Amino acid sequence: MRLLGPALLPRVARMASVRQVQVTFDSTEPERLAHFWCAVLGYEVPTPPDGFAPWTDYDASLPAESQGRAFVCADPTGAGPRLHFQRVPEEKVVKNRVHLDVRVGTDLEGDERLSALQAESDRLVALGAAQVKVLHADGVDESCIVMQDIEGNEFCLD
Known part of the structure; x- marks a missing residue:
């Protein structure tokens, strides 16, 4: 696949600028999945609209x-x-095309990195996640752990 360079993009496209990104998850239980990811990432549920105490x-x-x-x-x-969770009627049945990398081993290598990744995996398993597999360092890439959230969405501890 050939990527377009700035000179090949239409003038309008070059002028646009993305300032924020929202990641959207299809889900069967949006609120439950949102609370899981709050615990994983230290995120918070925003305050409800004016006039409403709890969501x-x-x-x-x-x-x-x-x-x-x-x-x-x-x-x-x-x-x-921001993470957005939307209810869909169907269950997840195939591998994600996009996934989150939760960066817990940044600047760590070898056994120290793997130990930090495993400690985070243990914490997330206690929250309901599943550890799928450990990918060990291979001389090119450092170790990472493939996980699944409480609805089976893949993500990596990196």
Whole structure:
């Protein structure tokens, strides 16, 4: 596949600038999955709209077909992307085409890195995640651990 360089992009495309990214997950239980990822990443659930104390009050104000349809969590520092979870009727059945890398082993190598990754894996397994496999350093890439969240979405501890 040939990537377009800046000179080949239309003028309008070159002028656009992305300032924020939101990552959206299909889910069967959006709120539950959002709380899982809050615990993984140290994210928080934003405050509900004005006039609603807990999110459950806001959700109850929606039409029945919209209740429980979506939930979000966000990085309290504003540095990371917002995560949006939307209810879909079907279960996950194939490997993700896109996944998150949770960066816990940055600047670590060898046994020290693998130990840090395994400690985080153990913490996440206690939250309901599953460890799928450990990929050991091969001389080119450092070790990482492939995980699944509580709905089976793959992510890596890197």
